[in-house]
Amino acid sequence: xxxxxxxxxxxxxxxxxxxxxxxxxxxxxxxxxxxxxxxxxxxxxxxxxxxxxxxxxxxxxxxxxxxxxxxxxxxxxxxxxxxxxxxxxxxxxxxxxxxxxxxxxxxxxxxxxxxxxxxxxxxxxxxxxxxxxxxxxxxxxxxxxxxxxxxxxxxxxxxxxxxxxxxxxxxxxxxxxxxxxxxxxxxxxxxxxxxxxxxxxxxxxxxxxxxxxxxxxxxxxxxxxxxxxxxxxxxxxxxxxxxxxxxxxxxxxxxxx
Numbered sequence: 001x002x003x004x005x006x007x008x009x010x011x012x013x014x015x016x017x018x019x020x021x022x023x024x025x026x027x028x029x030x031x032x033x034x035x036x037x038x039x040x041x042x043x044x045x046x047x048x049x050x051x052x053x054x055x056x057x058x059x060x061x062x063x064x065x066x067x068x069x070x071x072x073x074x075x076x077x078x079x080x081x082x083x084x085x086x087x088x089x090x091x092x093x094x095x096x097x098x099x100x101x102x103x104x105x106x107x108x109x110x111x112x113x114x115x116x117x118x119x120x121x122x123x124x125x126x127x128x129x130x131x132x133x134x135x136x137x138x139x140x141x142x143x144x145x146x147x148x149x150x151x152x153x154x155x156x157x158x159x160x161x162x163x164x165x166x167x168x169x170x171x172x173x174x175x176x177x178x179x180x181x182x183x184x185x186x187x188x189x190x191x192x193x194x195x196x197x198x199x200x201x202x203x204x205x206x207x208x209x210x211x212x213x214x215x216x217x218x219x220x221x222x223x224x225x226x227x228x229x230x231x232x233x234x235x236x237x238x239x240x241x242x243x244x245x246x247x248x249x250x251x252x253x254x255x256x257x
Contacts, residue, residue, distance in 0.1 A: 050200060050203075052205075053192070054189075055189040057079060057188070057189070057251050059079075059253055062123045062148060063105055063148045063252070064104040065248045066102075066104045066109075066246060068093075075228070077228060077250055077252060078228050079227040079228070079251040081224075082218075082222050083150050083152070084100060084102060084117075084246075085098075085100075085116075085152070085217050086099070086222070086245060095109035098246050099117060100114050101136065102247065103142045103149040104148060104247075105148070106143055106146030106148075116168040117151040117153065118162060119152065120139065120154075120214070121214050122138045123147050123148050124145035125145050125147065130182060130212035132157050150249070152214045152217075153214070154215075155214065156181075156205055156212055161202055164202070174195045174196060176192050177191065178218050179201070180213070181205065181212060182210070182211050182212035190210070190213070222245060
């Protein structure tokens, strides 16, 4: 009887280890993330219903590109995604069709007034900052130092949830949401893995301990985005759907910097 149990126990142990190994592999993304310029962390299950896809940037410069989405042929671009809201669906680009004043490549431009914008993100001289209202002086400072900046819905500020206007909640139903986030001294882009409400998304970020979070424009077509891995291969996150996007937050890895 003991001779029979020994091989049987060994067989069950091997099967159990194989199953646990397979389970761990299913939790992780398919790609070799160590090779990515944008590191995608394993899915973070915030609670029983909400999980987040988290990207960690590896960059040495950030800009707001307006008018034309950066080309995939530009090897210095490691990630780009729509940043501020766009107003009308226009065939020709105009800075005035971007929601809120903004700074691109050190130049400040006037956008249209957008009442749901409650904060801004600015970057200059290698430093970034999330600011609440009023943020005009911060945009001026970014422009003086040849930086960038844009305004959007501020979801989290100094580790506290920011009230979202009724208009913003009305205009944003259940969707896959994305935000530019600051957590433990690093910048991340965090995105829900499935359609949820904007309030659920904000609550998930707070439960994760995010210190700052600024919404990035999403929705079909507006979510078109891509990143480049360290081998130079471009990966599309959400597909192209229409030509009306007006501005993109772009992360660069430029040589010699």
